[in-house]
Amino acid sequence: MARKAKLPKPLVDPEIHVESFRQTRNNRRAEIVEDYVELVDDLLTDAGEARQIDIAKRLGVAQPTVAKMLKRLASDGLVVQRPYRGIFLTEEGKALASRVRERHRIVESFLRALGIGEESARIDSEGIEHHVSDETLEAFRKFVEARNQ
Amino acid sequence: MARKAKLPKPLVDPEIHVESFRQTRNNRRAEIVEDYVELVDDLLTDAGEARQIDIAKRLGVAQPTVAKMLKRLASDGLVVQRPYRGIFLTEEGKALASRVRERHRIVESFLRALGIGEESARIDSEGIEHHVSDETLEAFRKFVEARNQ
DNA sequence: GCATTAATATAGCAATTGCTATGTTAGGAC
DNA sequence: GTCCTAACATAGCAATTGCTATATTAATGC
Ligand SMILES: [Mn+2]
Ligand SMILES: [Mn+2]
Ligand SMILES: [Mn+2]
Ligand SMILES: [Mn+2]
Numbered sequence: 001m002a003r004k005a006k007l008p009k010p011l012v013d014p015e016i017h018v019e020s021f022r023q024t025r026n027n028r029r030a031e032i033v034e035d036y037v038e039l040v041d042d043l044l045t046d047a048g049e050a051r052q053i054d055i056a057k058r059l060g061v062a063q064p065t066v067a068k069m070l071k072r073l074a075s076d077g078l079v080v081q082r083p084y085r086g087i088f089l090t091e092e093g094k095a096l097a098s099r100v101r102e103r104h105r106i107v108e109s110f111l112r113a114l115g116i117g118e119e120s121a122r123i124d125s126e127g128i129e130h131h132v133s134d135e136t137l138e139a140f141r142k143f144v145e146a147r148n149q
Numbered sequence: 150m151a152r153k154a155k156l157p158k159p160l161v162d163p164e165i166h167v168e169s170f171r172q173t174r175n176n177r178r179a180e181i182v183e184d185y186v187e188l189v190d191d192l193l194t195d196a197g198e199a200r201q202i203d204i205a206k207r208l209g210v211a212q213p214t215v216a217k218m219l220k221r222l223a224s225d226g227l228v229v230q231r232p233y234r235g236i237f238l239t240e241e242g243k244a245l246a247s248r249v250r251e252r253h254r255i256v257e258s259f260l261r262a263l264g265i266g267e268e269s270a271r272i273d274s275e276g277i278e279h280h281v282s283d284e285t286l287e288a289f290r291k292f293v294e295a296r297n298q
Numbered sequence: 299g300c301a302t303t304a305a306t307a308t309a310g311c312a313a314t315t316g317c318t319a320t321g322t323t324a325g326g327a328c
Numbered sequence: 329g330t331c332c333t334a335a336c337a338t339a340g341c342a343a344t345t346g347c348t349a350t351a352t353t354a355a356t357g358c
Contacts, residue, residue: 011195012271018209020275021184025209025316027276028177032345035170046160052306058160060167060174065346067307072344084305084354111285114292120284122161126169127176127280135269136260143263174346181315201336214316216337221314233324233335 024131031130034100035059036069037078040087041097049086103137104129110140113147173280180279183249184208185218186227189236190246198235252286253278259289262296 011017039058043050056066070087073079078093089097108125116124132140160166188207192199205215219236222228227242238246257274265273281289 008194011191014203014206016271017207020272021207022209023272024276028180029344031177042160045157053304054163057163058166058170060171061345062347063306064308064348069345071307081306114285114288116285116288120282122165123169123172124280124282124285127173128277131273131276131280133269133273136263136265136273139263139265178314202334210315211317212336213318213338218315220337230336 027130032069033073033076033078034096034130035126036073037089037093037097038100038104040079040089041094041101044089050088051086055087100129103132106137106141106144107132109144113144176279181218182222182225182227183245183279184275185222186238186242186246187249187253189228189238190243190250193238199237200235204236249278252281255286255290255293256281258293262293 036055036059039055040050043054043058047054052063052066052070055070056063059066070079070081073093074081077090078096080088080090082088104125107129108121111121111125111128112118185204185208188204189199192203192207196203201212201215201219204219205212208215219228219230222242223230226239227245229237229239231237253274256278257270260270260274260277261267
C-alpha cells in the first residue's frame with residue numbers, strides 16, 4: 001500500500017481562500033436585513049399587518065431591538081412605518097422580500113426533498129438560505145423539481 | 150380551476166418560528182470560532198506553523214483583529230500562543246478543529262456532487278457549513294457516498 | 299369623551315467584530 | 329554580539345446587534 005495517512009488536501013492559495021471568507025462576511029451582513037424584510041412580508045400576507053411586537057416575538061429578540069432595526073430599514077428605504085399601524089414595505093422592500101422568500105422556500109424544499117425532517121429543514125434553512133449563491137440555488141431548484149416530476 | 154393566486158403557506162406558530170432564528174443566531178456566534186480553529190489546524194498541517202499574519206491574510210482581516218480573537222480563543226482554552234513561534238491547538242482545539250474540518254469537507258463535497266462548480270462550492274460551503282445540523286450533514290454525507298459508489 | 303393600556307420610542311449600556319496607528323521585541327543575518 | 333526587521337501587542341475608535349428600564353402616545357372599550 002502507498003501510505004496510511006490520509007493525504008491532506010493542500011490549502012488553496014491565500015488570494016483564493018480569502019474570497020470565501022469575504023463573501024461569507026458580506027452575506028452575514030445582509031442576513032439580518034433579509035430576515036426582517038422577509039418576515040415583514042410574511043406577516044403582512046398572513047396576518048394583514050406587521051407589528052413590532054410580533055416581529056420581536058418571532059425573531060426572539062426584544063421590542064427595542066426591532067424598533068432600532070426598523071429605523072435602519074426605513075432609512076435604507078426598505079420599509080415605511082405608519083405609527084401605530086405597523087410596518088409596510090416599499091417597492092424596493094417588496095422586491096427584496098420576494099427574492100428572499102423564494103430563495104428561502106427553495107432551500108427548505110430542497111432539504112425536505114433530500115429527506116431531512118421537517119424541523120431540521122426549517123431550522124437549517126433559516127441559516128443556510130443566506131449563503132447560497134445563484135448557481136447553488138438553481139441546482140437546489142432543479143433537484144426539487146426532479147423529485148416532484 | 151380553483152384559484153389563480155398561489156396559496157400562501159401560512160406562517161408557523163411564533164413559538165416554533167422563533168426556534169429557527171435562535172438557533173441561527175447561536176450558529177452565527179460559533180461561526181467565527183470555528184473558522185479560526187479550522188484555519189489554524191489547516192495551516193499547522195499544511196505549512197507546519199500558524200502565524201497571525203497568515204491567518205489575517207487568509208481571513209481577509211487585519212492582523213490586530215486576529216491578535217484579539219486569538220487572545221479570546223486562548224482564554225477559551227482552544228489554542229496556545231507561543232510568542233514568535235505561532236499558534237498551536239490544545240486538545241480541545243484539535244477536537245473542535247477536526248469536527249469542523251470534516252463538516253466543511255462534507256458540505257463542500259456535497260455541493261460538488263450536486264454539480265456546483267468549484268468556485269461556488271468553495272465559497273458557499275464556507276458559509277453553509279455553520280448552519281448544517283447533524284441530520285442534514287448525515288444526509289449530505291450519504292448523498293456524496295452514493296455518487297462515489 | 300376619557301381612561302386604560304398596549305404599542306412604540308428613547309436612553310443608556312454591553313459584547314462582538316472590525317479598523318488604523320503605533321509601540322515593542324524575538325530571531326536571524328551578518 | 330549587534331542590528332534589522334518581521335511578527336506581534338496595544339491603544340483607541342466605530343459599527344452592529346443585542347439588552348433593560350422607562351417614557352410617551354394612539355386606539356379603543358365603555
Ligand atoms: Mn428566511
Ligand atoms: Mn434566515
Ligand atoms: Mn470552514
Ligand atoms: Mn466557514
